[in-house]
Amino acid sequence: MTAKERMSIPPQEMPQQDPLARARNMEEVALGYTAEMAKKEASRCLNCPAKPCVQGCPVKIDIPAFLAAAAEGDFARALAIIRKNSLLPAVCGRVCPQERQCQKFCTVGKMFKDVAKAVAIGRVERFCADNVQAEAGEKAAPTGKRVAVIGSGPASITCAADCARAGHSVTMYEAFHKPGGVLVYGIPEFRLPKSIVQKEIDGLKDLGVEVVTDFVVGKTRKLADMKKDFDAIFVGTGAGLPKFMDIEGENLIGVFSANEYLTRANLMKAYVEDRAATPYWHGRKVAVLGGGNVAMDAARMALRLGAEEVHLIYRRSEKEMPARVEEVHHAKEEGVVFHTLENAKRILGDDDGRVAAIECLKYQLGEPDSSGRRSPVPIEGSEFVFPVDTVVVAVGSGANPLIASTTPEIETDRKGHVIVDEATRMTTMPGVFAGGDIVLGAATVILAMGEGRAAAEGINQWLAKH
Amino acid sequence: MSNKILVKTQLSANVWRMRLDAPLIAKERKAGQFVILRTTCEWAERIPLTIADADPEAGTIDIIFQTVGASTKELSLLNEGEEIADVVGPLGKPTDIKDYSTPGRKGWVVVVGGGIGVAPSHPIAQAFRQAGNRVTAIMGARTKELVIMEDEMRKACNDVIIVTDDGSYGRKGLVTEPLKELCEGEDKPDEVVVAGPPVMMKFASLATKPYGVKTIVSLNSIMIDGTGMCGGCRVTVGGKTKFVCVDGPEFDAHEVDFDNFIKRLSTFKAEEAAHKCRSGLFG
Numbered sequence: 001m002t003a004k005e006r007m008s009i010p011p012q013e014m015p016q017q018d019p020l021a022r023a024r025n026m027e028e029v030a031l032g033y034t035a036e037m038a039k040k041e042a043s044r045c046l047n048c049p050a051k052p053c054v055q056g057c058p059v060k061i062d063i064p065a066f067l068a069a070a071a072e073g074d075f076a077r078a079l080a081i082i083r084k085n086s087l088l089p090a091v092c093g094r095v096c097p098q099e100r101q102c103q104k105f106c107t108v109g110k111m112f113k114d115v116a117k118a119v120a121i122g123r124v125e126r127f128c129a130d131n132v133q134a135e136a137g138e139k140a141a142p143t144g145k146r147v148a149v150i151g152s153g154p155a156s157i158t159c160a161a162d163c164a165r166a167g168h169s170v171t172m173y174e175a176f177h178k179p180g181g182v183l184v185y186g187i188p189e190f191r192l193p194k195s196i197v198q199k200e201i202d203g204l205k206d207l208g209v210e211v212v213t214d215f216v217v218g219k220t221r222k223l224a225d226m227k228k229d230f231d232a233i234f235v236g237t238g239a240g241l242p243k244f245m246d247i248e249g250e251n252l253i254g255v256f257s258a259n260e261y262l263t264r265a266n267l268m269k270a271y272v273e274d275r276a277a278t279p280y281w282h283g284r285k286v287a288v289l290g291g292g293n294v295a296m297d298a299a300r301m302a303l304r305l306g307a308e309e310v311h312l313i314y315r316r317s318e319k320e321m322p323a324r325v326e327e328v329h330h331a332k333e334e335g336v337v338f339h340t341l342e343n344a345k346r347i348l349g350d351d352d353g354r355v356a357a358i359e360c361l362k363y364q365l366g367e368p369d370s371s372g373r374r375s376p377v378p379i380e381g382s383e384f385v386f387p388v389d390t391v392v393v394a395v396g397s398g399a400n401p402l403i404a405s406t407t408p409e410i411e412t413d414r415k416g417h418v419i420v421d422e423a424t425r426m427t428t429m430p431g432v433f434a435g436g437d438i439v440l441g442a443a444t445v446i447l448a449m450g451e452g453r454a455a456a457e458g459i460n461q462w463l464a465k466h
Numbered sequence: 467m468s469n470k471i472l473v474k475t476q477l478s479a480n481v482w483r484m485r486l487d488a489p490l491i492a493k494e495r496k497a498g499q500f501v502i503l504r505t506t507c508e509w510a511e512r513i514p515l516t517i518a519d520a521d522p523e524a525g526t527i528d529i530i531f532q533t534v535g536a537s538t539k540e541l542s543l544l545n546e547g548e549e550i551a552d553v554v555g556p557l558g559k560p561t562d563i564k565d566y567s568t569p570g571r572k573g574w575v576v577v578v579g580g581g582i583g584v585a586p587s588h589p590i591a592q593a594f595r596q597a598g599n600r601v602t603a604i605m606g607a608r609t610k611e612l613v614i615m616e617d618e619m620r621k622a623c624n625d626v627i628i629v630t631d632d633g634s635y636g637r638k639g640l641v642t643e644p645l646k647e648l649c650e651g652e653d654k655p656d657e658v659v660v661a662g663p664p665v666m667m668k669f670a671s672l673a674t675k676p677y678g679v680k681t682i683v684s685l686n687s688i689m690i691d692g693t694g695m696c697g698g699c700r701v702t703v704g705g706k707t708k709f710v711c712v713d714g715p716e717f718d719a720h721e722v723d724f725d726n727f728i729k730r731l732s733t734f735k736a737e738e739a740a741h742k743c744r745s746g747l748f749g
């Protein structure tokens with residue numbers, strides 16, 4: 001096929017559930033390509049010699065190579081190529097912010113001057129992962145070394161798998177009763193079916209990893225005590241500390257952190273009302289504060305939990321929203337009302353201490369701030385009030401303090417992120433490594449995956465010497 | 467960890483005590499800490515319960531709970547030999563135990579337990595006594611049948627004052643009355659620790675405040691994770707938001723916004739009531 005022919009193949013739209021139907025059910029929104037569509041989409045790749053897309057992928061998957069295999073219909077080979085660099089393609093194909101990573105640099109998108117027309121790398125990646133049984137991979141002979149992996153999010157899953165493959169005996173410790181980290185308690189079923197996460201955990205067990213739930217390191221046992229039983233430890237405890245806005249009315253009944261709101265629904269399955277013992281809040285008019293993936297998930301979850309109106313309030317403009325473009329698009333399709341350049345000033349309650357309304361301020365964009373984004377400036381006197389009965393706060397989360405606060409040997413930075421050595425990912429406590437959101441701050445699944453992998457390498461090198 | 471129920475006893479009409487096999491928790495736990503458990507299947511909710519006692523050698527912990535809703539009811543239906551699906555802990559900060567004794571005067575701590583609140587008071591009383599203080603317990607209940615752990619409290623404390631609402635046992639009245647009297651005296655308690663129904667804690671706090679007696683309350687807010695991840699357990703203390711599961715559960719009573727705390731406890735009242743009907747456990 002010539003480049004011209006490839007360019008003339010239309011971008012393959014992803015089949016998806018009807019917006020109004022799906023806004024009321026928990027089933028996955030994006031249904032996935034057929035084999036024919038995956039082949040066609042992969043055929044749009046021009047196989048650029050400089051591979052610009054690869055530089056956008058945090059784990060440097062050989063994108064043109066896997067797309068070429070997929071274009072031929074050899075999805076098994078495509079998956080094998082992907083898995084050389086990413087252990088979680090079914091997850092990342094779904095949740096990576098592709099428009100800011102691999103697809104941002106894609107030549108095809110550049111030629112159409114529209115990143116939405118770039119080769120849909122993530123979608124093809126997802127197809128391969130969903131439809132091919134991954135090979136178990138080789139496992140080195142037992143080394144007799146013991147590794148503890150703390151947390152069970154993407155960073156920990158990856159680190160555990162790589163350490164187990166290297167022949168170490170690995171035990172994973174998770175505070176919750178179910179492993180998977182944010183992938184099970186945060187990201188909703190309609191975006192990432194939990195059966196996919198379970199498959200990854202089952203894969204770990206097949207590799208011989210022991211998974212211990214209900215174990216809070218630092219509380220159930222101190223890290224320093226565990227160090228006596230393990231040759232190396234990986235800390236992947238994530239960024240689970242919810243931030244609030246520190247505004248008046250934030251402790252009224254009906255104000256939730258996105259973590260609580262989503263955990264009730266996802267981890268505790270509260271929406272299955274006739275089975276689940278955990279209750280959820282039946283909000284009718286819901287305001288969600290924030291503009292990231294967490295805010296989109298909370299807003300869309302609110303619709304699925306029966307809200308009549310969902311208002312998303314974000315203080316910058318839509319261009320600055322950190323959420324994946326696809327999620328913003330889906331949220332709008334489903335009927336979430338976007339209030340950009342507005343921010344909550346206070347939450348008003350009724351006599352019973354329940355949320356009754358929210359007061360907001362209008363904003364405009366000023367000079368770029370340290371993050372490079374134009375900073376939001378409140379417009380004085382622009383206050384306005386509208387009635388809501390629920391407020392979900394999704395303005396970010398901080399590093400989980402549990403390990404650092406109980407392990408003085410592990411140093412953190414000003415924000416509580418664990419400090420690691422660039423090259424080895426070792427913390428200031430010898431033999432203890434860290435990665436994922438606990439090091440990076442709230443980031444992405446693929447970055448956490450990459451960090452887990454880098455830390456496993458650090459661990460393997462360390463164990464070869466100790 | 468097996469979480470097996472080793473011993474189960476009924477303390478009063480709707481209060482149960484269970485000894486669980488939980489060696490790691492038994493070893494680490496300190497007075498004031500709690501566990502979160504899930505009774506059985508995948509649909510169960512996470513409920514917090516104080517560790518009322520523990521035996522690190524035997525590897526056991528004791529929980530004492532009142533059946534108030536679906537989950538505690540379900541827990542009460544489990545029998546010796548059966549296993550609880552999940553038990554995680556010890557969570558929360560331990561009680562700040564110190565010896566208030568000075569030359570010539572033994573330190574004096576008063577623990578106040580209302581109803582089921584006696585359960586969390588017990589390890590706290592033990593720890594303060596062991597540290598060197600004299601410990602007085604005030605135990606309140608609606609009626610005689612609801613007085614729990616009397617023998618253990620008598621063993622753990624120097625003096626025990628029992629009050630019942632209806633006067634069927636001990637003094638007639640509310641815990642706040644003897645508490646006030648103790649604070650009025652020349653020699654005041656060095657510290658008062660209160661655990662029990664939220665409204666009782668509020669009034670106990672109001673009772674000690676005029677005397678400037680340091681008062682600690684053990685708050686029982688609604689929780690999910692118990693590890694600081696959700697913020698659902700938050701309370702206002704001294705004008706600041708605190709998470710009960712990681713910053714508490716014990717706080718300076720005179721700083722706690724009880725009205726907000728009590729209101730927040732009713733967040734899911736309608737939902738819980740609806741659940742009761744459906745679960746069929748309540749006839």
Ligand SMILES: Cc1cc2nc3c(=O)[nH]c(=O)nc-3n(C[C@H](O)[C@H](O)[C@H](O)COP(=O)(O)OP(=O)(O)OC[C@H]3O[C@@H](n4cnc5c(N)ncnc54)[C@H](O)[C@@H]3O)c2cc1C
Pocket residue numbers: 095096097150151152153154155156173174175176180181182183186187188215216217218236237238239240262293294297324400402403435436437438442443444445446448
């Ligand atoms: C609602 C939501 C939506 C998101 N959407 C996206 C998206 O679309 N795309 C994307 O790329 N990223 C998204 N993210 C971010 C992404 O999920 C995280 O960056 C990623 O999960 C971080 O992985 P991790 O392994 O570092 O930690 P986590 O996934 O946070 O896992 C940490 C685990 O450690 C456990 N733990 C913590 N402390 C202890 C302890 N002391 N002992 C034992 N266990 C402990 C926790 O319970 C948790 O299970 C989203 C996040 C949220 C909350």
Ligand SMILES: Cc1cc2nc3c(=O)[nH]c(=O)nc-3n(C[C@H](O)[C@H](O)[C@H](O)COP(=O)(O)OP(=O)(O)OC[C@H]3O[C@@H](n4cnc5c(N)ncnc54)[C@H](O)[C@@H]3O)c2cc1C
Pocket residue numbers: 500513514515516517530531532533534535536537538539582585586685686687688689715731732733734735738
């Ligand atoms: C740190 C901590 C320690 C605790 N220790 C004990 C203990 O040792 N023994 C014990 O019996 N209970 C204790 N509790 C309270 C216990 O967790 C609740 O009674 C239990 O979660 C109720 O669950 P349920 O499903 O049976 O009732 P639900 O159906 O959830 O609730 C029934 C009623 O109780 C109210 N309620 C719900 N949660 C609480 C709560 N946390 N506190 C008070 N009322 C509540 C509801 O508003 C509702 O009206 C503790 C709570 C905390 C936070």
Ligand code: SF4
Pocket residue numbers: 056057058059060061063086092093096098101102103121122125446
């Ligand atoms: S892992 Fe993410 S960034 Fe990398 S190729 Fe796949 S979708 Fe793109």
Ligand code: SF4
Pocket residue numbers: 044045046047048051052053054063064067105106107108119121
């Ligand atoms: S930049 Fe786009 S077209 Fe070029 S190799 Fe990568 S995916 Fe293919």
Ligand code: FES
Pocket residue numbers: 688689690691692693694695696697698699700709710711712
């Ligand atoms: S229970 Fe979730 S933060 Fe305390």
